[in-house]
Amino acid sequence: MRPTEIKIKFFATHREAVGHREEALTMNPPATLGELVKTLEQRYPALRQLRRSTIYCVNRRVVQIDVKLKEGDEVALFPPVGGG
């Protein structure tokens, strides 16, 4: 099977922890969000410290960490939200 390319966005504390706002990661299918997060935490240990305050999104929907990922998905990691 062809590798799956996933786009990842980071916001607020998570953007600062990784040092940039977005990147792309190629994974071997079947890919899950859990595996992606594991890879990211190895690459950016600071993300691990934020785990308890992390909200995970796929294609702008809040999801649980066990969801499967497919080609072109947009994953986002950020802390609890609140405008105003």
Add this chain to the structure above:
Amino acid sequence: MHFFHLSAGAKLIKITRKDFDLRDVISAVKSPRAGAVVTFLGTVRGLSEAGRVKLLHYESYRSMAEEELLQIAKEASKRFDIIETAIIHRTGKLNVGENIVAIAVSAAHRDAAFKACRFVIDELKTRAAIWKKESTAGGERWVKGKV
């Protein structure tokens, strides 16, 4: 000023770096059927729990935040007898006194407009993918959002 024209009930939903004129937000919701327009304007306060505020830095996941604001406007239309809702929220560095967020709601009668406007700002505070970093003399800190 450019506005997205959206479905009935949500005339203007926007996250933007630019400042806005409250009159434009009001114009977006005016209607011959309306007897009341209620607005809320949020501005940068010079004092916070952490002390004197130098500026606030707002960041958003724009596409997700705009979708959620539209959803909040739709929910307001279902809960209250209103005509149109407009929501505009700024991002970037904002100084004390600057505009942050504006909400305008039109309705036939004031009671529904007041209640819906209150509902929209309360929901926006906990649901929109927006984050705020506060800069004071003591340093910078992210203001905790709701889980």
